[in-house]
Amino acid sequence: MIQDNPALIAAIRDRFAHVDSCPFQGERIFFENAGGALTLKKVVETSGFYAAIPDNPGRINPAGQGTQDVINRAKTDLALFMNAPSGQFFAGESGTELLFRLIRTACVNAPEGGKVIGSSIEHPATRSAARRWAGISRLDYVNVPHCDATGLVTAEDYAALMTPHVAVATILHASPVTGMGMDVAAISKAIRAVAPDCMIIVDGIQHAAHGQMDLDAYDVDGYVISPYKVFSRHGYGIAWISDRLSSAPHDMLIDAPATGWEFGTRDTGSFATVSDVVAYFDWLGGEVSSETEPRKRIEAAGRAIHVYEAHLTNAMINGTGNLPGLRDMDHVKILAGEDNPAREGLVSIVVDGMDSPDVVETLNRQGIRTHTRKADHYSGNVLTPLGLPDCIRISLCHYNTEGEVAKLLVAVKELAAQG
The missing domain is CATH 3.90.1150.10 (Aspartate Aminotransferase, domain 1)
Known part of the structure; x- marks a missing residue:
């Protein structure tokens, strides 16, 4: 240890x-x-290298193709890091911006008469987005009170207020005020037991640096991190969304691919530094165990x-x-x-x-x-x-x-x- x-x-x-x-x-x-x-020192080095490259990713030239390969590799690394066998990753302005975007899309696509559920322990990134877009979409917002003494909200707390009409749910993985981690898998299970088609979106920003993530076990539709809180740098956020949320009607350019969520030219350096973070966890795992498989x-x-x-x-x-x-x-x-x-x-x-x-x-x-x-x-x-x-x-x-x-x-x- x-x-x-x-x-x-x-x-x-x-x-x-x-x-x-x-x-x-x-x-x-x-x-x-x-x-x-x-x-990470490697993140600083990587950022400087890619900041000097003028070519746009994806262009038909060696630098354009090379930088696109770096982005694709980073998305593969993220899938390994967060154990996501399906869905897609994309970058945005910040973790907060991405949470607003995911929650907005889920709310505007919710059926009439639906509800949005979230908890009082959540960071305003999810609470503000959920309340705003519940109001705009004419959905009832249901607040799950957290325990003041423990700084926690539990699966039982969610279950007590669940109904089949809940169409969107938000979960905080860890609180930046109390420091307490929530049992995302158990809360998700409690939500789906009553509303199996609910769109579930998780704020993983505070949790990411403190332990592994396992999206395959959570059974959710969205998970957002802020890389500057997990050893990378400022200036962007990373979102994972399920195949179901990927294909939901969302903000996009006319005639763009139906499941595309990215806007504008990608910053190769931001993705490359994510790969540096994943490589660091891989290195540390090799130091504290005899495991040979990267995910292990x-x-x-x-x-x-x-x-x-x-x-x-x-x-x-x-x-x-x-x-x-x-x-x-x-x-x-x-x-x-x-x-x-x-x-x-x-x-x-x-x-x-x-x-x-x-x-x-x-x-x-x-x-x-x-x-x-x-x-x-x-x-x-x-x-x-x-x-x-x-x-x-x-x-x-x-x-x-x-x-x-x-x-x-x-x-x-x-x-x-x-x-």
């Missing part, structure tokens, strides 16, 4: 840019991964990442060495409970007597990068029911270390004197 192999941790960290220092700040610990993970190595990497990040969050909550954990600090409250097996590399806290932005700034001055979540249009659905105006989000990835966690605990412990 990763936590038992210092040489592997060093090798992992060596593959990422700015792992322990910021070009603007200097030395720092990066616990702001939910806002955007670190970028990717699955092994996902399991190892999950175990190691659980190790780090447990150290943060319960303490490490002679340092008390966050749960043992009287001035700290942990959102969604201290013992929550659904947690995916994220701990959100509040500090008694201090506004969260002040805590984040205090930590930042000590070279510890965290982030404030406020009860605004992004996080109010989680924080307002808890009576909280804000919280401090501490988010990590598998390139973080227990030593970094220890430095955070020392700094948070010292906040007691300021609160």
